Amino acid sequence: MKGYMMGHAPVQESVEQVMTTHAGLAAWVNEVAELTAPQSVRWVNGSSGEYTELTDELVEAGTLTRLNPELFPNSFAAFSDPKDVARVEARTFICSEKKRDAGFTNNWMDPSEMKGILKDRFAGSMRGRTMYVIPFVMGPLDAEDPKFGVEITDSAYVVASMRIMATIGADVLAKIEATNAFFVPALHSVGAPLEHGQEDVTWPCSDEKWIVHFPEERSIFSYGSGYGGNALLGKKCFALRIASVIARDEGWLAEHMLILKLTSPENKSYHVAAAFPSACGKTNLALLNPTIEGWKAETLGDDINWMRFGKAGELRAVNPEAGLFGVAPGTGWTTNPNAMVAIAKGNSIFTNVALTDDGGVWWEGMTDEVPAHLTDWEGNSWTPESGRKAAHPNSRFCTPIDQVDMLSPDYFSPEGVEINAIFFGGRRKTTIPLVTQSRDWSHGVFMGSTLSSETTAAAAGAVGVVRRDPMAMLPFIGYDAGDYLKHWIGIAARADQARLPKIFLVNWFRRTSSGGFAWPGFGENGRVLKWAIERIEGTADAVETPIGFVPTPESLDLSGLNLNAADLKDALAVVPSEWEEELKGIDEWYARFGESLPMEMADQLAALKTRFSA
Numbered sequence: 001m002k003g004y005m006m007g008h009a010p011v012q013e014s015v016e017q018v019m020t021t022h023a024g025l026a027a028w029v030n031e032v033a034e035l036t037a038p039q040s041v042r043w044v045n046g047s048s049g050e051y052t053e054l055t056d057e058l059v060e061a062g063t064l065t066r067l068n069p070e071l072f073p074n075s076f077a078a079f080s081d082p083k084d085v086a087r088v089e090a091r092t093f094i095c096s097e098k099k100r101d102a103g104f105t106n107n108w109m110d111p112s113e114m115k116g117i118l119k120d121r122f123a124g125s126m127r128g129r130t131m132y133v134i135p136f137v138m139g140p141l142d143a144e145d146p147k148f149g150v151e152i153t154d155s156a157y158v159v160a161s162m163r164i165m166a167t168i169g170a171d172v173l174a175k176i177e178a179t180n181a182f183f184v185p186a187l188h189s190v191g192a193p194l195e196h197g198q199e200d201v202t203w204p205c206s207d208e209k210w211i212v213h214f215p216e217e218r219s220i221f222s223y224g225s226g227y228g229g230n231a232l233l234g235k236k237c238f239a240l241r242i243a244s245v246i247a248r249d250e251g252w253l254a255e256h257m258l259i260l261k262l263t264s265p266e267n268k269s270y271h272v273a274a275a276f277p278s279a280c281g282k283t284n285l286a287l288l289n290p291t292i293e294g295w296k297a298e299t300l301g302d303d304i305n306w307m308r309f310g311k312a313g314e315l316r317a318v319n320p321e322a323g324l325f326g327v328a329p330g331t332g333w334t335t336n337p338n339a340m341v342a343i344a345k346g347n348s349i350f351t352n353v354a355l356t357d358d359g360g361v362w363w364e365g366m367t368d369e370v371p372a373h374l375t376d377w378e379g380n381s382w383t384p385e386s387g388r389k390a391a392h393p394n395s396r397f398c399t400p401i402d403q404v405d406m407l408s409p410d411y412f413s414p415e416g417v418e419i420n421a422i423f424f425g426g427r428r429k430t431t432i433p434l435v436t437q438s439r440d441w442s443h444g445v446f447m448g449s450t451l452s453s454e455t456t457a458a459a460a461g462a463v464g465v466v467r468r469d470p471m472a473m474l475p476f477i478g479y480d481a482g483d484y485l486k487h488w489i490g491i492a493a494r495a496d497q498a499r500l501p502k503i504f505l506v507n508w509f510r511r512t513s514s515g516g517f518a519w520p521g522f523g524e525n526g527r528v529l530k531w532a533i534e535r536i537e538g539t540a541d542a543v544e545t546p547i548g549f550v551p552t553p554e555s556l557d558l559s560g561l562n563l564n565a566a567d568l569k570d571a572l573a574v575v576p577s578e579w580e581e582e583l584k585g586i587d588e589w590y591a592r593f594g595e596s597l598p599m600e601m602a603d604q605l606a607a608l609k610t611r612f613s614a
């Protein structure tokens, strides 16, 4: 770790004494303190007393608003700078030694050039602020090979949020020290130093943002943003971008997937994983209330899934996170009551939602009835006549996962659960049927590699534009996208063939000719999962189409659902003219991989074209 930022100056006396016996960690913390020049250094122990102290300070500073404890106990609302509301993909970099290894899906810069820029930006960036040191672990602390990180940040909001999203503090530090463990150094600054006597703002950040990963060194630097995916570095930066590289090297998968347990009326259990792009329904499906008789669902994860091989060649999934960082709008008492119950237990931080006059929170879709008056996320008085959204479309709730009543006890198991089916899905108004089963693993990887979705507010930029998003990992693959597909293809050869998960493609968002959703979605999605499980068991019918196996209308359990036959037909249709367009889109997409496109995927595309022309 020595010389990590280039150059290694002696520790200043103003900086707090070294607080760890881990030499590498001590050296790094000193080096960062020397560079960033904070007013003080504070080691985060993760206790509830410390959380109370920090949130009190944040309320005092105006960053957090304490909510009415009768409505949301121990909960707070934060309002960001209006220019700091989402992940910034254009400012996100994978600085591998060779440009080729970052691939065409990532921004790249030469690592030493980037280190030079970062050194400039971080120099003095914490002046006037407290520098917090947060030891954390992604996944269970008692795992065989726990994945440690240490985030250094000058944001107390980040500390409070990290306490919800990851396992942090003294126990983690003790284990890092006792095992002299490797940890991912993750440095974060809001990039807003305070000069002597300068008054702070409630959401400090910088107009210039840098979210940078060094995959070979396994280190992270984040500058200028306080927003979730840019600043809570255990999440996208570590558990997806850096972890995807570790997973490639160690032979496992780090994916943008929910994990859900389903139990049939016959009391047989299954586990499914599903990859949907940001704001496309993972949290909703992860907290599914099945509407079909006798089926039970339990949650294991809602955003990130680490899948490793078990001893029998089965793929086992673990959720490395400890909290939900869910999209607020659209999360409501009718669409997602399980999330609402978890949130209502309190202990949550809401960001960019609206405030009700009685000290609660509200967002579009939370309740059927719209409040007559609110304070919107930008602090303005709001009424339904205002003609604008009260909550930002990417406003979020941050809530401990153990407040989810339907949490599976297996969530806590370091061995994880065996995955039986994998779903890929996106937001597509046309073309993609409600559900399609792949022909085999390689075809399933093809489906994932060509996954597409309309963009959402989860990332800065235009919303509603169709883009390819392989395995819902476009913004998160920490290395070359072609190599990533090769890694996925290679998984099959290492698995017990009989236990290899079956792969499906889903689309909850197809529209009818009149513009409405063809499928009711949410709790009704359990019917699609049931069909998939019956396919695995060999008991459900399907039509073989050029794109794969699509349900016959009779094979879906639609009991008690008032769905008109024309809508169902629209939801399941494979329309050749739409696929003609789609194939062009896939051609263009695959051309971008160049030499790096795995031959198996080119073969899959050729075979698909042949099936259409047959």
Ligand SMILES: Nc1nc2c(ncn2[C@@H]2O[C@H](COP(=O)(O)OP(=O)(O)OP(=O)(O)O)[C@@H](O)[C@H]2O)c(=O)[nH]1
Pocket (backbone or CB within 6 Å): 276, 277, 278, 279, 280, 281, 282, 283, 284, 285, 302, 303, 325, 326, 327, 329, 330, 331, 335, 458, 508, 509, 517, 520, 521, 522, 525
């Ligand atoms: N029409 C329809 N909308 C859905 C469905 N499931 C989720 N949504 C909407 O999709 C939006 C985002 O859903 P989430 O479940 O929070 O998305 P996510 O995939 O967890 O997103 P990230 O946290 O950004 O990775 C919400 O506005 C939901 O209302 C569905 O089955 N049908």
Ligand SMILES: O=C([O-])CC(=O)C(=O)O
Pocket (backbone or CB within 6 Å): 086, 087, 227, 228, 229, 230, 235, 236, 277, 278, 279, 303, 325, 458, 459
């Ligand atoms: O990372 C975030 O800020 C939230 C998230 O899950 C995503 O964007 O996929």
Ligand SMILES: [Mn+2]
Pocket (backbone or CB within 6 Å): 256, 277, 278, 279, 303
């Ligand atoms: Mn996500």
